[in-house]
Amino acid sequence: xxxxxxxxxxxxxxxxxxxxxxxxxxxxxxxxxxxxxxxxxxxxxxxxxxxxxxxxxxxxxxxxxxxxxxxxxxxxxxxxxxxxxxxxxxxxxxxxxxxxxxxxxxxxxxxxxxxxxxxxxxxxxxxxxxxxxxxxxxxxxxxxxxxxxxxxxxxxxxxxxxxxxxxxxxxxxxxxxxxxxxxxxxxxxxxxxxxxxxxxxxxxxxxxxxxxxxxxxxxxxxxxxxxxxxxxxxxxxxxxxxxxxxxxxxxxxxxxxxxxxxxxxxxxxxxxxxxxxxxxxxxxxxxxxxxxxxxxxxxxxxxxxxxxxxxxxxxxxxxxxxxxxxxxxxxxxxxxxxxxxxxxxxxxxxxxxxxxxxxxxxxxxxxxxxxxxxxxxxxxxxx
Ligand code: HEM
Numbered sequence: 001x002x003x004x005x006x007x008x009x010x011x012x013x014x015x016x017x018x019x020x021x022x023x024x025x026x027x028x029x030x031x032x033x034x035x036x037x038x039x040x041x042x043x044x045x046x047x048x049x050x051x052x053x054x055x056x057x058x059x060x061x062x063x064x065x066x067x068x069x070x071x072x073x074x075x076x077x078x079x080x081x082x083x084x085x086x087x088x089x090x091x092x093x094x095x096x097x098x099x100x101x102x103x104x105x106x107x108x109x110x111x112x113x114x115x116x117x118x119x120x121x122x123x124x125x126x127x128x129x130x131x132x133x134x135x136x137x138x139x140x141x142x143x144x145x146x147x148x149x150x151x152x153x154x155x156x157x158x159x160x161x162x163x164x165x166x167x168x169x170x171x172x173x174x175x176x177x178x179x180x181x182x183x184x185x186x187x188x189x190x191x192x193x194x195x196x197x198x199x200x201x202x203x204x205x206x207x208x209x210x211x212x213x214x215x216x217x218x219x220x221x222x223x224x225x226x227x228x229x230x231x232x233x234x235x236x237x238x239x240x241x242x243x244x245x246x247x248x249x250x251x252x253x254x255x256x257x258x259x260x261x262x263x264x265x266x267x268x269x270x271x272x273x274x275x276x277x278x279x280x281x282x283x284x285x286x287x288x289x290x291x292x293x294x295x296x297x298x299x300x301x302x303x304x305x306x307x308x309x310x311x312x313x314x315x316x317x318x319x320x321x322x323x324x325x326x327x328x329x330x331x332x333x334x335x336x337x338x339x340x341x342x343x344x345x346x347x348x349x350x351x352x353x354x355x356x357x358x359x360x361x362x363x364x365x366x367x368x369x370x371x372x373x374x375x376x377x378x379x380x381x382x383x
Contacts, residue, residue: 012173013173013178016173017173017178017181017182018327020156020157020160020174021153021182021186021327022327024153024156024157025075025153025186025327025328025331035071035075035331035334036229036230036334036338038071038074038075038080039071039334039335039338039339040227040229040338042067042070042071042080042339043067043227043338043339043342045067045070045083046063046064046066046067046339046342046343047342047343047346049063049066049067049083050063050343050346050347050379051379051381053378053379055378055379055380055381056378057351057352057353057376057377057378058376058377058378058379059374059375059376060199060202060377060379061195061199062083062092063083064195064198064199064339065092065096065191065192065195066081066083066088066092067195067339068190068191068194068195068198068335068339069088069091069092069095069187069190069191069195071190071331071335072186072187072190072191073088073187074152075152075153075186075331076152076153076154076183076186076187077137077141077151077152077153077154078141078150078151078152078154078155079151079152087133090129090133091130091133091187092191094126094127094129094130095130095187095188095191095192096192097122097126098123098126098127098188098368099188099192099367099368099369100367100368101119101120101122101123102123102367102368103366103367103368103369127184130184131180131184134180134183134184135180137154138154138158138179141154141155141158142158145158145159147159147162153182153183153186154179154183157174157179157182158179160174161174161175161179186328189326189327189328190328190331190332192367192368192369192371193252193253193328193332193369194332194335194336196250196252196369196370196371196372197246197247197250197252197332197336198335198336198339198340199371199372200246200249200250200252200371200372201242201243201246201336201340202343202349202377203360203362203372203375203377204242204245204246204249204298205242205344205349206349206350206351206357206360206377207298207357207360207362208298208357209350209357211242211298211300212344212348212349214238215238215239215242215344216344216345216348216382218236218237218238218239219236219239219341219344219345222235222236223236223341223345225345225383227342228337228338228341228342228345229338230334230337230338232341233337234310236341237304237308237309237310238300238304238308239337239340239341239344240303240310240337241300241301241302241303241304241310242300242340243336243337243340244300244302244303244313244316245298245299245300245302245303246298247316247318247336248286248287248292248302248316248318249286249287249296249297249298250364250370251282251283251286251287251318251370252318252369252370252371253282253318253320253369253370254281254282254283254370255279255280255281255282255283256279256280256281256282256320257280257320257324258277258278258279259277259278259280259324260275260276260277260278261273261274261275261276261278262274280320282317282318282320285315285317286315286316286317286318288315291313291314291315292315303316319332343379345382345383346379346381346382346383347379347380347381347382348379348380348382349377349378349379349380350377350378350380351377351378352375352376352377352378353378360375361373361375
């Protein structure tokens with residue numbers, strides 16, 4: 001990844017922005033109740049979106065992207081979008097295309113050559129369009145800004161910026177560039193990852209109908225027809241194990257995000273010079289044959305003990321670990337659980353007519369994340 005695209009930043013600016021994002025995301029959505037309400041509300045829109053296909057085969061990408069993205073939009077901007085709003089769809093289309101470009105081997109491994117490619121030009125144009133669109137949204141937010149009633153992250157940032165300016169502080173990290181960078185990073189980091197994981201989960205359920213049966217049976221027995229809640233998770237060990245196994249096997253960010261060493265270091269006997277770019281290969285842990293009984297199969301029992309109770313595994317690190325661990329882990333886990341369980345309650349997922357379960361292809365398509373190859377599924381209503 002070219003240096004200037006590194007997610008977030010380093011040093012004091014990173015520290016301050018990460019702290020502010022965590023506090024405010026907690027206030028506007030990552031706090032358990034607020035985000036649960038937002039996701040629950042969005043679950044209903046997603047179910048309606050799926051119902052529109054009346055059991056016919058369709059590509060799940062768009063409705064899932066919209067639902068997931070709406071959670072981050074309501075936290076960041078303070079409101080959600082309709083799935084067919086052109087402002088929203090253009091935002092998502094640019095994000096998807098840039099995800100593909102950023103995941104190309106050229107960008108990841110040869111950033112200096114990437115600078116000269118046509119993809120790079122397209123990437124810059126799309127990023128510029130997103131910036132302009134965000135500027136428009138920020139201006140609208142500024143017009144109605146009420147410091148006593150912040151609706152989302154952007155409001156809170158603008159209020160803090162104004163407060164610092166009024167007290168004469170001119171060199172703070174709360175400037176327009178950091179607002180733009182943070183909002184674009186939250187939007188990118190919070191959409192494609194969770195949405196791709198959900199699409200893998202539905203594909204696995206379609207390919208392995210007996211596992212789908214077991215999830216639906218557990219949901220029927222424990223929840224019935226009512227809306228599933230985060231508090232139900234502890235009573236749904238099989239469903240929880242299926243979600244964890246989806247994240248483990250799909251390993252959507254196989255090489256994590258690149259980091260630079262801040263000093264010379266010897267790691268496992270290898271000397272690494274200060275300033276070296278390091279890729280933490282998450283897949284080497286998520287698929288490690290010394291850690292997992294069936295590293296390359298979809299095997300939810302990895303996360304169940306003999307009594308079929310859920311068990312945590314140390315080698316489960318799809319969100320990475322350490323100081324730079326995914327900032328949105330809590331939110332992502334909540335989204336995955338509520339969206340997945342709700343979809344399982346409402347629909348039976350089957351392959352498109354004429355396609356057998358065996359024919360469903362699990363070869364990933366390479367982009368900034370590893371996503372399922374293009375495919376269609378039928379969502380047959382169960383309620
Ligand atoms: C299934 C969903 C997700 C997965 C698998 C995932 C995974 C990751 C990984 C592996 C990293 C890199 C950590 C490192 O640098 O070592 C990361 C960073 C990050 N993620 Fe996530 N993520 C997910 C969802 C989200 C969501 C919903 C948000 C939105 C709030 C988010 C925001 C971020 C941010 C801001 C960073 C950069 C943190 C920093 O550098 O301080 N992620 N994520």
